[in-house]
Amino acid sequence: MSAWNRVAMRTMADVCAELGQAKTLTIAEPRPGIAVMSVNRPERGNSQTVEMFGEIAWYANTLRKAPLRALIVTGAGGSTFCTGFDLNEVQAIATMTIPEFNELVDTASAGTSGLRSLPYPVIAAVSGPAAGGGLSLALSADIRLATPAASFSAGFVRIGLSIGELGASWHLARLIGPARAAEISFTGRTVKAVEAVKLGLANRIVPVEGEEIVSAAIELAEHISTNGAEGIRATKNSLIRNAEIDSFARALELENRSQAVVRTTL
Numbered sequence: 001m002s003a004w005n006r007v008a009m010r011t012m013a014d015v016c017a018e019l020g021q022a023k024t025l026t027i028a029e030p031r032p033g034i035a036v037m038s039v040n041r042p043e044r045g046n047s048q049t050v051e052m053f054g055e056i057a058w059y060a061n062t063l064r065k066a067p068l069r070a071l072i073v074t075g076a077g078g079s080t081f082c083t084g085f086d087l088n089e090v091q092a093i094a095t096m097t098i099p100e101f102n103e104l105v106d107t108a109s110a111g112t113s114g115l116r117s118l119p120y121p122v123i124a125a126v127s128g129p130a131a132g133g134g135l136s137l138a139l140s141a142d143i144r145l146a147t148p149a150a151s152f153s154a155g156f157v158r159i160g161l162s163i164g165e166l167g168a169s170w171h172l173a174r175l176i177g178p179a180r181a182a183e184i185s186f187t188g189r190t191v192k193a194v195e196a197v198k199l200g201l202a203n204r205i206v207p208v209e210g211e212e213i214v215s216a217a218i219e220l221a222e223h224i225s226t227n228g229a230e231g232i233r234a235t236k237n238s239l240i241r242n243a244e245i246d247s248f249a250r251a252l253e254l255e256n257r258s259q260a261v262v263r264t265t266l
Helices: 003-007 012-019 050-063 087-094 098-116 133-139 155-159 168-176 178-187 193-199 212-225 229-242 248-263
Strands: 025-031 034-039 070-075 122-126 129-131 143-146 151-153 190-192
Touching (some): 025 050, 050 087, 098 133, 143 193, 143 212, 168 178, 212 229
Parallel strands (some): 122 143
16 A cells, blocks of 8 residues: 555545634645635634634645645635734733733644645645735745735835744745845835746736636645656655755655655656
8 A cells, every 4th residue: 555545545635624613714625636625704804813824734734644646825816815913813912921922823833834735736726915924824835826806915014013923034045145135124015916926926927816816826726746656755755844844864864764765656
């Protein structure tokens, strides 16, 4: 039995039934092995809440062992990806004790890092704004597709906070370079879709609007899935881990070990 089959013991129907109990997120499997996770607060710009941070961490942990080939992350409603933390919940954070706040930050970070480290490709389908924590969510994906109306904003400084949240500073500097990341972070300005592609913040613009971006992401996920599951998983592992390795020799060692394991599945 291959490693893929061992991982795939649990059905997606079971996974969807469990995760369907979430209040701020939804999950669906529009194609076998391809799931769509939606931030589901369209009436509030798909903004994040304390509860949502916990549910993203729950989703990431559960989906790690789900029988999937790819995950698509998007915003419900088709007009907004995620506008960051809901300012109506700021008071809830302001009254937290230091231990309570530390627990919240750890939970929120577990969500974005958990999505980033899923063993299969994660594609962000960005329609409309991805701002603040929404930018961090988009950055946790391996690939970002954008509609012409998509935009990206590290607007933390505009409300007196640092970009050092949920991995945004780490991802942004590595994606577009430290100088460009600094300019965008210090100003808090909005980067629109065309510029985002030029900078490398988004992979490409898909000439659609609204929820149609998800169809384009599904098409990409299906194309990726024509390749061997074990090879894709090993490739993602190499890309993720080698981004944190500062030695070429160590990177080669990781690649060689992964290739040796994958060879046995051919």
